[in-house]
Amino acid sequence: MTTLLEVKDLEKHFPITRGAIIPHKVGAVKAVDGISFKVEQGKTLGLVGESGCGKSTTGRTILKLTEPTGGHIYFDGQEITHLKGEKLRRLRQDMQLIFQDPFASLNPRMTVEQIIAEPLKVFGMHKEERQKRINYLLEVVGLSSYHKERYPHEFSGGQRQRVGIARALALEPKLIICDEPVSALDVSIQAQVVNLMEDLQKAFGLTYVFIAHDLGVVHHISDQVAVMYLGEIVELGSYDELYAHPKHPYTQALLSAIPEANPHRKKERIVLKGDVPSPATPPTGCKFHTRCPFAEQRCRLEKPTMKVVSLTGQEAACHFVEEVSDVVG
Numbered sequence: 001m002t003t004l005l006e007v008k009d010l011e012k013h014f015p016i017t018r019g020a021i022i023p024h025k026v027g028a029v030k031a032v033d034g035i036s037f038k039v040e041q042g043k044t045l046g047l048v049g050e051s052g053c054g055k056s057t058t059g060r061t062i063l064k065l066t067e068p069t070g071g072h073i074y075f076d077g078q079e080i081t082h083l084k085g086e087k088l089r090r091l092r093q094d095m096q097l098i099f100q101d102p103f104a105s106l107n108p109r110m111t112v113e114q115i116i117a118e119p120l121k122v123f124g125m126h127k128e129e130r131q132k133r134i135n136y137l138l139e140v141v142g143l144s145s146y147h148k149e150r151y152p153h154e155f156s157g158g159q160r161q162r163v164g165i166a167r168a169l170a171l172e173p174k175l176i177i178c179d180e181p182v183s184a185l186d187v188s189i190q191a192q193v194v195n196l197m198e199d200l201q202k203a204f205g206l207t208y209v210f211i212a213h214d215l216g217v218v219h220h221i222s223d224q225v226a227v228m229y230l231g232e233i234v235e236l237g238s239y240d241e242l243y244a245h246p247k248h249p250y251t252q253a254l255l256s257a258i259p260e261a262n263p264h265r266k267k268e269r270i271v272l273k274g275d276v277p278s279p280a281t282p283p284t285g286c287k288f289h290t291r292c293p294f295a296e297q298r299c300r301l302e303k304p305t306m307k308v309v310s311l312t313g314q315e316a317a318c319h320f321v322e323e324v325s326d327v328v329g
Contacts, residue, residue, distance in 0.1 A: 046222030
């Protein structure tokens, strides 16, 4: 397998400043704090965690919509961390984004045809070719050619997201960052959109980074899953291994929150105490120790590193992986 995207020690810190006349930095919000992962071509990495853990910032930093504070981003064998100007503009064809809110991400004053045609115009496609491409894209996402004359407000949420997907596919990208693409949709529509994205991946050989806070949704589309907490990845592994044998207590708590389909099967819920700490003043040692039921003094003082915890290559950042697994198992 060929690695299409690789992230090494990626950081994105937003400065906190004070002073109206002479602003000066007094701290930083560590939205993304040194994460590393790889995504193979044609595969899907699910990036999950609670709101505010840095998932969306990670996606936007990979796309160079925000400049990274540190670390390295490699795409298709090329380092793009500090890419600018025309080289970065050309790269936009290969890296696209599907937004969370399909209503807010579509211009209400533009028809569907104009919305999908915009990236095609930017990269110089002629009018006749654009018309054929737009009709084709609407067909592959489950809409009809007559829909192109309509405005976003004339569609349902699921249809609007299909328009957003068609726009993302317009330039035949290799990588698509999916920023919680189904969280704003009804549950009945979520499965349809996820199934559509899986079909498109097979048809066009797409590579996804699928961002979500719902492990249940990620399970159906991901080949690998990375669990984020407060700007860091705390567990990484194949979807089947991670769901069957979670090693980190935070992952275990997230999995316990997924509703059980079988009403006769009892499931023990792990309720975490307290709130997520501020990324501006994260806890010392393990960032999860303030909410972890297994935390000891070592966790408060020493930061755990990602290490391989299974024969399949599953990784977790916890000092007491074996002890936690024994208790939960």
